[in-house]
Amino acid sequence: MxxxxxxxxxxxxxxxxxxxxxxxxxxxxxxxxxxxxxxxxxxxxxxxxxxxxxxxxxxxxxxxxxxxxxxxxxxxxxxxxxxxxxxxxxxxxxxxxxxxxxxxxxxxxxxxxxxxxxxxxxxxxxxxxxxxxxxxxxxxxxxxxxxxxxxxxxxxxxxxxxxxxxxxxDMPALPDLTLRTMADPAGIARIASLLNEAKNPALVIGTAAANSGAWQPAIRLAEKSGLSVWAAPYAAREVFPEDHPQFAGFLPAWRDKIRNLLAPHDAIIVVGAPVFTYHVEGTGPHWPEGAQLIALSDDPQHLAALPGGGGVLGDVAAALDTLADQATPRAFGGVSHTLKTPEPAMTAAHVLKRLAELRPANAVIVEESPTARGPVHDTLPITREGGFYTCASGGLGYSLPAAVGVALGQSDKVIAVLGDGAAMYTIQGLFSAQQEQADVSFIILNNAAYAALTGFSAEFGMNHVPGCDLTGLDFVKLAEAQGLPARKVDAVDTLDDALNWSLGHKGPSLLDVRIA
The missing domain is CATH 3.40.50.970 (Thiamin diphosphate (ThDP)-binding fold, Pyr/PP domains)
Incomplete structure (x- = not known):
């Protein structure tokens, strides 16, 4: 038959x-x-x-x-x-x-x-x-x-x-696949030897570590071996609890600044990230002279592009767990990342600080606000696994619709922190948020400009950049036209009430926050 x-x-x-x-x-x-x-x-x-x-x-x-x-x-x-x-x-x-x-x-x-x-x-x-x-x-x-x-x-x-x-x-046979590949034990032993012999080692963690589920393994390894933990430049996921005493901070995408920040360390383990992602040209070594570096990643391109040092290919989470077993216990002697408390004002830093204080405990942050990336690091710590998503490419128009997808993919409140310029790339995503009743608070940091470009222009000796004025955008009207409740916030004394309203609303809502 x-x-x-x-x-x-x-x-x-x-x-x-x-x-x-x-x-x-x-x-x-x-x-x-x-x-x-x-x-x-x-x-x-x-x-x-x-x-x-x-x-x-x-x-x-x-x-x-x-x-x-x-x-x-x-x-x-x-x-x-x-x-x-x-x-x-x-x-x-x-x-x-x-x-x-x-x-x-x-x-x-x-x-x-x-x-x-x-x-x-x-x-x-x-x-x-x-x-x-x-x-x-x-x-x-x-x-x-x-x-x-x-x-x-x-x-x-x-x-x-x-x-x-x-x-x-005909219906093809469908495979039952197990696809994660363990790192070579000899490679893990090399990393363990480097860590155990170092006096002041550092761990630099990138997006691929989060993709492999390395949150808990990274914590276990860091705590056992006394590591200072840095987020790799432009990490697009949560990599380590940012309120942990061993979290040292965020590496910028500048070669000389990376060298300066990593200068105290004699051993550097980079996991799940390139060595390194840069935004501007630089000269000199890619990490401090005298320090040894080994990269661990499941992406062979990260290792093929290594400018020296060593590399080990394999699943990051499993490798960090094995490293924690082989690590020699050591007390932490580094410097912790310090959060800031800005003065009350309609600035990105103050708005984000209040958001950090008022957000639900398990809220997920989806961010695309290039001008406010520094204040996000300084005032809005990511403290949970699966708690942060942003765009690894640097291209605008990702995070507004991505926030809708994140809300559909898990049950906790999603907070989309967006710049006004970034939001306009895919503003019609608000219609999908309304249709799906995605539980997202859209927080638009509206400074009426592509301010990231005007701020970056000094790198090229420019004092004026054309095409960056976004004056006149009204996100309350744009949201209401697509079925979302929305409020404008332009004064410090109404900020907390507006944040509480949006964060407590079940389903999508939007705040047009006018910042300096």
Missing amino acids: SAVRLTVREAAFKVFQHFGVDRLFGNPGSTELPMLKAMPFPYVMGLNEAVVVGMADGYARASGKPALVNLHSSAGTGHSLGNLFTAWKNNTPVVVTAGQQARSILPFDPFLFAERPTEFPRPYVKYAVEPARAEDVPLALARAFAIAITPPMGPVFVSIPVDDWDREC
Whole structure:
């Protein structure tokens, strides 16, 4: 008796179920309509494809599961590319399917087709394919999921012609995968020897450590071996409790400043991050002369780019646990990061300090406010695992929709700390927040400018930057037009009341906070 054949759509739904998919993020187009027939899970709609991918990225990072996205041929994929690039830099497992015109009319350059679909999203996906036959679509999807969730994780792309979904196919066998790779014991022994022989070692932790679940292993290792713990430049996740006495602070993306801050240390272990991420040119050594450095990461690119020192490839969380077993006990003798208490005023620092005091205990921070990154570090400590998400790429327009995805991926209150310029990139994500009733407090730090650019202009000897004045934006009206309750805050004596209102509101709300 022959096996029962399925439609490509039915087989695809089984692939999605196998890999834990429980919703589809998308903005529907004509070449995707057959995929949406009889969907077995909810559809999360965004009004722009950048919003769609941002939500999916936040959901995948918060839930720990791969997220499924559907885009529309070339135009929709093009709209998504900024946040697809961010998903690549975030190492987020996002599986993107994109509609393609029917195979029979592809030779005639039809309306709304993708001429070279697999080339368009590259190089910022791990895998891109348009299957040669309709029957190959389910297997291509299974392979895409496997590649997306293999460390270092990242987005993948599958282009699917519109007439494939109703074709018949055989159901492929689906693998049960264990994908994390242990570091070589000899490599871990090298790191342990360096730590145990050092007088004043430091641990520098980056995003990949959080992606591997290294929060508790890092704490155990640091406390046992007396390490000073630094956040790597532009870490896009929580890396260590920022109120812990052994947390030393945040490394900037400047080579000379990194050397100066790490100067007291004779051994430096960098985990889950490049050595190092820079924002401006620099000269001289990448770390203090006389100090030894070893990097540990699940990303071979971090090690291939090492400017000297040593490297060990493997799962960060498991390696830190093993290192803690091999570490020699040592008392901590470093300097702790000091939080600041700014004077009451309508400044980012004071607003964030009050937010830190009033937030729910388990609230999750999603941040995209480049001007306020320093005040965030100084006044808003991240103290829980899974408590912080931001954009590793530096591209704006990620965190507003990502906050919606994070809220859908876990149950705690989400606080989106956004600059006014950053929020405008994907402001239509507020509509998705309202539709999904995502439990997000959107806090817009509105300084009426792209102030990060004007502040950075001194690096290039400039005293004026054109195109940075954002005067006139009214986020209360923008929010209310999309169904969200919102308030404007422009005085210190109304700040706490407004914060309490937003943080206590179940569902999405917005504060337009006018800061100096």
